[in-house]
Amino acid sequence: MTAYIVRRLLQAVxxxxxxxxxxxxxxxxxxxxxxAMYMQPGVAPEVxxxxxxxxxxxxxxxxQYLKWMASFVKGxxxxxxxxxxxxxxxxxxxxxNTLILSGTAxxxxxxxxxxIGIVQAVRQYSALDNILTVSALFxxxxxxxxxxxxxxxxxxxxxxxxxxxxxxxxxPASGMTSVDHDLLSGWGKFIDWLRHLVLxxxxxxxxxxxxxxxxxxxxxxxxxxxxxxxxxxxxGVPERSVILKHALKxxxxxxxTLLGLYxxxxxxxxxxxxxxxxxxxxxxxxxxxxxxxxYPVVMATSFIFAAFVVIANLIADILYAxxxxxxxxx
Amino acid sequence: xxxxxxxxxxxxxxxxxxxxxxxxxxxKTVVIAENGTVDLLLxxxxxxxxxxxxxxxxxxxxxxxxxxxxxxxxxxxxLALAERWxxxxxxxxxxxxxxxxxxxxxxxxxxxxxxVFTYNLMLRPETGFPYGDYVxxxxxxxxxxxxxxxxxxxxHHPLMLLQSGWSIVPEHVYRDxxxxxxxxxxxxxxxxxxxxxxxxxxxxxxxxxxxxxxxLEPRERAYTGRSSLDRVVFRFVPEATTRVxxxxxxxxxxxxxxxxxxxxxxxxxxxxxxxxRGARFYDFIxxxxxxxxxxxxxxxxxxxxxxxxxxxxxxxxxxxxxxxPAAGPFPPIFRRLYDTTVQPDPxxxxxxxxxxxxxxxxDNDSDGILExxxxxxxxxxxxNSGSRGLMRSAAAEIIQAQLTRVxxxxxxxxxxxxxxxxxVFSDTTRQFQAAIVGWRVALNPEYVRDQFWxxxxxxxxxxxxxxxxxSLIPLALAARTAVDAASHWRAAAxxxxxxxxxxxxxxxxxxxxxSNRVKxxxxxxxxxxxxxxxxxxxx
Numbered sequence: 001m002t003a004y005i006v007r008r009l010l011q012a013v014x015x016x017x018x019x020x021x022x023x024x025x026x027x028x029x030x031x032x033x034x035x036a037m038y039m040q041p042g043v044a045p046e047v048x049x050x051x052x053x054x055x056x057x058x059x060x061x062x063x064q065y066l067k068w069m070a071s072f073v074k075g076x077x078x079x080x081x082x083x084x085x086x087x088x089x090x091x092x093x094x095x096x097n098t099l100i101l102s103g104t105a106x107x108x109x110x111x112x113x114x115x116i117g118i119v120q121a122v123r124q125y126s127a128l129d130n131i132l133t134v135s136a137l138f139x140x141x142x143x144x145x146x147x148x149x150x151x152x153x154x155x156x157x158x159x160x161x162x163x164x165x166x167x168x169x170x171x172p173a174s175g176m177t178s179v180d181h182d183l184l185s186g187w188g189k190f191i192d193w194l195r196h197l198v199l200x201x202x203x204x205x206x207x208x209x210x211x212x213x214x215x216x217x218x219x220x221x222x223x224x225x226x227x228x229x230x231x232x233x234x235x236g237v238p239e240r241s242v243i244l245k246h247a248l249k250x251x252x253x254x255x256x257t258l259l260g261l262y263x264x265x266x267x268x269x270x271x272x273x274x275x276x277x278x279x280x281x282x283x284x285x286x287x288x289x290x291x292x293x294x295y296p297v298v299m300a301t302s303f304i305f306a307a308f309v310v311i312a313n314l315i316a317d318i319l320y321a322x323x324x325x326x327x328x329x330x
Numbered sequence: 331x332x333x334x335x336x337x338x339x340x341x342x343x344x345x346x347x348x349x350x351x352x353x354x355x356x357x358k359t360v361v362i363a364e365n366g367t368v369d370l371l372l373x374x375x376x377x378x379x380x381x382x383x384x385x386x387x388x389x390x391x392x393x394x395x396x397x398x399x400x401x402x403x404x405x406x407x408x409l410a411l412a413e414r415w416x417x418x419x420x421x422x423x424x425x426x427x428x429x430x431x432x433x434x435x436x437x438x439x440x441x442x443x444x445x446v447f448t449y450n451l452m453l454r455p456e457t458g459f460p461y462g463d464y465v466x467x468x469x470x471x472x473x474x475x476x477x478x479x480x481x482x483x484x485x486h487h488p489l490m491l492l493q494s495g496w497s498i499v500p501e502h503v504y505r506d507x508x509x510x511x512x513x514x515x516x517x518x519x520x521x522x523x524x525x526x527x528x529x530x531x532x533x534x535x536x537x538x539x540x541x542x543x544x545x546l547e548p549r550e551r552a553y554t555g556r557s558s559l560d561r562v563v564f565r566f567v568p569e570a571t572t573r574v575x576x577x578x579x580x581x582x583x584x585x586x587x588x589x590x591x592x593x594x595x596x597x598x599x600x601x602x603x604x605x606x607r608g609a610r611f612y613d614f615i616x617x618x619x620x621x622x623x624x625x626x627x628x629x630x631x632x633x634x635x636x637x638x639x640x641x642x643x644x645x646x647x648x649x650x651x652x653x654x655p656a657a658g659p660f661p662p663i664f665r666r667l668y669d670t671t672v673q674p675d676p677x678x679x680x681x682x683x684x685x686x687x688x689x690x691x692x693d694n695d696s697d698g699i700l701e702x703x704x705x706x707x708x709x710x711x712x713x714n715s716g717s718r719g720l721m722r723s724a725a726a727e728i729i730q731a732q733l734t735r736v737x738x739x740x741x742x743x744x745x746x747x748x749x750x751x752x753x754v755f756s757d758t759t760r761q762f763q764a765a766i767v768g769w770r771v772a773l774n775p776e777y778v779r780d781q782f783w784x785x786x787x788x789x790x791x792x793x794x795x796x797x798x799x800x801s802l803i804p805l806a807l808a809a810r811t812a813v814d815a816a817s818h819w820r821a822a823a824x825x826x827x828x829x830x831x832x833x834x835x836x837x838x839x840x841x842x843x844x845s846n847r848v849k850x851x852x853x854x855x856x857x858x859x860x861x862x863x864x865x866x867x868x869x
Contacts, residue, residue, distance in 0.1 A: 032748030032756070038376050038460065039755055041772060041781045045788045047460050054458075054512075083369040083540070084515040093522075093540060152575050160579040173575045175542055179361050179563040182537070278567045280541035288367075288541075288568075293748055 005318065012310045016303065020072075023302040024065055027295055033057060034081040034293040055081055068299065078296035082289070087300045090285065095304060097176060098281035101274070102266045104197050105205030109262060113209040114255065117216020121251075122243060124221060136210035145272035148203035152276070155199060171199050174278035200277040204269050208262050215258060220251040253324055260316030264309045357869040358560035360848060362584040363567040363576050368544050371527055371535070372520040373497035374451055375511070376460050380564070383859045387546070388529040389497035392426045392445065392479075397856035400665025401812070402773050404491035408554045409531065409863075411440060411498060421486040421810075424494055428477040432553040434500050435529045442473035447501035449481075451508055458511035468493055488812040492774060503528045532557050532863035541566055548863070557863040577602065577843050583867065586858055588843040590649050590721050596843050597651075603846060605853035606652055606839040609661035613722060613768035614832035615711070615729070616754065616792050622709045622763040624702075625792075631830040632675070633685040637736045639677035640836055643728045647721055652841055656834035658827035659782070661771055663837075663855055666816035672827045674834070682736045693737050700737035708739035712753060713766035715744040722766050725835070729766075754791055765791075771837065773856060780807060783826060794831035 034055065035048040052058050056067065071078060077087035116136070120129045139147075156173035159165045172178065178192050223229065224247050232242045267283070274283035282301050289297035321327045366380035373385040386394075392412040393404045406412055412426040432440040449471040452459040459465070467489070469482040481494045507517045519527045522538040529535070532554040533546035544564045548557035565582065567573045570589035574596070576582040588596060588604065596602050617634070619626030640655035655674035660667040691700040691707060700707040711730070713722045723744055730740040745753065754765045780803050781787050785795050799822050806818035827834070842853050847868040852861045 030749070032746075032752040036748045036751040036756060039751060041769065041789060042463060043376075043460050044462055047458075047462060050458065084375065085370075085521050089521075090540070149571055152572060156581075157575045157579050170579075172581060173579065174363075174567050174569075174572045175565060177542075179359065179543065179545070179561075179565070276569050276572060278542070278565070278569065278572060280539065284541060284568075291746070291748060 001318070001321070005314065008314050008317070012307075012314075015310065016306055019306045020069075020299060020303055021065070023299060024068070024295075027290075027293070027298055028061055028064075030293075032293050034295065037082065037292050068296075072299075072303075077300040080289075080294055080297050082292045082294040082297070087296050090297060091282075091300055091304060094280060094282045094285050097279060098267075098270055098274070098283060101197065101200055101204065101279055101281055102263070102270060104201040105208075105266055105269075106259075106262065108201055108205040109208045109212055110255070110259075112206070113212025114216050114252070116209070116213040118220055118243065118248070118251075120213065120217040121220030121224065129217075132213070136213050140207050140210040140214075142207055143272075144203050144207060144269040145276050147206065148200065148273050148276040151199045151203055172196050173199070176279060200273050200279055203276070204266060204273045208265055212255065212258060212262075216251065216255055219254050220247060223247045223251040226250075249323075253320070256319045256323060257316050259319065260313040263312035267305050267308060358558065358867060359563060360559055360561075360584065360865060360867050361563045361565060361582040362586065363565050363573045363582040364586055365568060365570070365573070366586075367541060367566045367568075368538070368564070369540075370515060370520055371524050372515060372517070373499060374448075374457060374459055375515055383857060384544075385497045386857070387531045387533050387859060387862055388527070388535075389499060390531045391495040391497050392428065393491055393495040394860075395492065395495060395856060396860070397773070397854045400663055400668075402492070402856065404495060411445075411530070415491075415494075418480075422483045423480055424483075424490055425474065425478065425480040426494070428479065429553055430477045432530060433551070434502075435527075435534050435549055436500075436503075438500065438502055438528075440498070440500075440530055441476050442479035443476075444498050444501045445479045446471050446473045447505070447508075448496065448498045451499075451504075451514070452496065456510040457508070457514065464493060464496070486810050488809065488815055489774060498530065500528045500530070533562065536561070552863075554863055558866050559863075562862060574843075577845065580845070583845045583848050585843045586840075588841040590647070590652070593652060593841060594648055601846055603844045603848075605842045605844060605851070605858075607842065607853065607858070608839055608855045609654070609663045609771055609837035610840040610855060611768055611770055612656055612659075612661065612837045613725070613766060613835045614656070615835065616762075616765050616767060616832050617830075618760055618763055618765075618792050620760060620793050624705070624707065625709075625764070627689065628829055629685055629689060631833070633682040633689075633736070634733070634738070635675040635830055635833045636678045636685070637682040637733055637738070638675075638729055638833060638835070639732055640674060642677065643725050644836060646728060647724055649721065649838065653836045653838035656836050658823045658834060660819070660823050661837035663771075666812065667819050667823070669820045669823055672824055679732075679736050686736065691737070698734070698737060699739045706739070707737065708741065709763040710741045710743055711764045711766065712743050712745055712750060712762050714747045714750040721838075722768075726766055755789060760791060760793070766835070780804075783822070783831075792831045794826075794829065796825060796829055799825050799829075 033052065034057070035051050038048060038051070056064060068078065077091065079085070080087050080090055083090060116132055120132050123129050152173045155169070155171045159170050172195060176193065176196050181189060181192055184192055224243070229242060229247055232246050233239070237246070270281060270283035271287055272283070273279065274281045275287050282304060286298060286301040289301060364380055366378050368381055368384065369378070370381070371384065371388065373389050377385065386409070390409040390411055392410060393415065394407045394410045395402050396405055406414065411432055412428050415424050415426045417424055428440070428442060434440055449465070449468070451457045452465050453468065467484050467487055469484050472480050472482070474480055481490070483490055503519065504514060504517060507513050522540045524535045524538045527535050532549060532552045534549050535544065536547040537543070537545035543566065546562040548559060550556055567576065573585040574589065574592045577585045593604070597604055617625035617631050624630045641650070644650040644653050644655070654662065657672045657674040658669070660669070662668045686700060690702045692702070693699060694701055711726055713726045715723055726742045730742055733740050750765070750767065753762050754760070754767055781789050783790060783794060783799050784803060785800065802818050802822040802825065806815045806822065809815035809818065842858055844851065849866045849868065851865050
């Protein structure tokens with residue numbers, strides 16, 4: 001297994017370098033340059049030209065690429081052109097925020113998706129199954145940013161004017177914490193933080209939860225038709241244990257591989273959701289950096305996203321082997 | 331659901347409700363949701379709009395600027411570091427007497443040495459001060475006494491007070507970091523969390539989470555006196571809808587700016603006040619005659635202008651209360667520069683058609699589009715699809731329909747903002763035919779006007795050429811007083827309006843939305859937060 005992990009990690013190196021090279025080419029091929037954000041009457045064009053020189057943007061593209069790659073390999077992500085500070089410090093601030101949001105969304109995707117899938121499988125072809133199927137397809141079709149805006153309009157706006165609506169179900173529309181966060185007690189801080197997570201993580205995760213539910217339903221249906229389930233029932237094991245203990249474990253196997261598939265979706269979704277909810281994460285950083293043509297930040301954030309996806313896929317493969325003893329990686 | 335599960339759920343919900351209701355005392359906090367963001371708290375670098383506003387509060391200058399009766403005036407208010415100024419005998423010098431009770435937030439006194447240090451940094455090429463034109467006419471700055479400083483200019487000109495009013499930074503903090511712009515910008519205090527940032531104004535930074543919020547707290551011993559606010563929280567909320575929702579649900583007290591699509595609904599809501607910052611921006615269509623030959627003819631440009639119904643577009647977009655059709659480069663907000671004889675072109679499609687017909691344009695093949703010889707009157711109109719450009723993309727479609735009525739075919743191409751800037755402004759080959767773009771209105775037109783109209787000006791994007799305009803601008807720039815300069819600027823504006831290198835479309839306001847609990851704000855064309863230290867909030 002260790003040899004397999006090492007081999008996969010080594011294989012990831014050329015993949016990541018290839019991704020970075022493509023991002024570099026695409027970013028520089030796009031019209032516009034970082035000085036556009038400073039362009040205004042009163043700033044002489046010579047000043048902008050000097051900035052381009054200072055940033056090394058006057059050099060041939062291949063020289064810029066090699067220089068960037070050389071410092072990147074040494075672990076130096078460079079200096080943000082828009083924020084005048086090391087990219088590493090920006091990443092250090094933003095990566096945890098995105099992981100918190102994506103992690104919560106992931107939890108939501110699998111817990112809700114699996115629960116609904118089980119219910120649908122157990123109650124196959126019932127009215128409940130049909131309603132859940134239609135709802136899942138409906139939710140699955142919603143783009144995350146649109147769903148985000150709708151959640152804001154309903155749970156951060158409309159419900160504020162409904163008097164009987166409980167306070168706990170009125171949510172903040174943006175940010176990670178309230179402005180009075182520092183004045184709250186320890187628990188208060190935690191709850192404040194959770195409340196800010198609710199809407200963005202739902203916006204980010206709920207459509208994937210709908211698809212996990214579909215996978216879970218079919219996987220569960222397949223498992224509960226197996227002989228060992230019939231045997232368990234014949235032995236008089238309560239139905240609850242049959243489903244949750246015997247069937248669930250095996251039905252979960254194909255679901256685990258989805259973990260690797262959903263992470264890329266989550267990160268691309270985070271780009272829009274973080275913007276809508278003013279969540280100070282990597283997604284918002286990359287949106288701002290692309291629009292400002294802040295090349296070093298775009299390169300670094302793309303690398304981190306790519307690395308997350310590669311690692312997530314690897315984890316999914318390893319998990320698959322862990323839960324299914326029939327699978328062996330040589 | 332079993333009883334046990336129901337029990338857990340009830341406990342969790344109760345805890346959530348109780349804890350969610352636990353809110354700290356925020357009575358004297360004002361929360362502002364800003365579209366902009368803050369990258370660096372150092373006045374000597376490139377400044378965004380919000381950073382410029384913060385500079386005035388964190389690092390006041392020797393004098394303060396104000397928008398008074400249609401012009402920028404410089405005053406010595408409670409923010410200004412000086413108590414009086416006087417011009418030298420030949421009017422090329424200004425000497426300021428500074429307050430002697432002003433201290434930096436670390437307790438050091440603010441002296442003339444700080445002023446000299448700041449201006450020397452601005453004048454030194456190594457600093458890379460981006461607004462070089464700003465100090466181009468400044469020769470040197472000298473500390474006469476501890477609290478007395480003299481500015482020496484190369485000649486007398488109307489901007490001497492503006493140019494001596496820049497934000498002052500503390501010498502003792504940056505002295506060893508001023509080798510060049512990069513070392514200066516790398517100073518640890520100017521980056522988040524910036525709680526050690528040494529400031530001179532009424533507020534200091536108490537928390538800064540980049541891309542999330544910046545919190546200011548009043549300084550207890552500021553020379554301006556202590557603000558009645560306990561905290562000012564700037565939250566960075568890029569999505570316009572989210573900003574509006576937060577104002578409506580009471581999470582924030584101020585939003586800047588209000589998106590145009592929600593102006594009407596907020597104006598009708600008695601809980602809020604809207605403060606319009608008159609004519610902060612203008613939009614125009616740049617006709618590039620070098621890429622589409624018919625635009626080189628002033629008569630064609632006149633016909634195009636007559637075929638556009640500006641008022642109908644503004645009414646159609648529901649922004650007529652916050653925008654006015656434009657006739658030339660100066661909006662009506664300027665007392666001295668606005669010329670009432672320069673009026674927007676009326677909507678007169680028949681006159682437009684007549685002009686085009688006279689010039690030989692006719693729809694010979696009955697396809698609804700004019701031709702002349704082998705040329706068809708069809709061009710590509712660029713504009714942007716960004717948040718501020720929402721109105722632009724909608725306007726482009728209405729203009730397309732209006733021009734179709736006189737036989738002109740328009741293909742619209744929406745571009746991302748940086749790409750549009752590149753196509754229209756950066757790329758000196760100007761590979762566009764027509765573009766709806768716009769600028770902020772410069773409140774000191776003397777400062778930038780020579781950058782648009784002269785033949786080789788960096789932002790003369792339409793290859794406009796007029797010897798009359800070219801001769802008027804140097805006269806205006808050389809004038810000794812703003813009043814003298816104004817007559818030349820008005821004459822230049824009249825000429826530009828007649829030549830129509832652009833179809834000037836409209837001047838539009840930037841609107842700030844405030845909850846009624848915010849009192850005593852002075853929001854105008856010049857600034858939003860200029861008197862933030864005098865704002866009050868009701869509980």
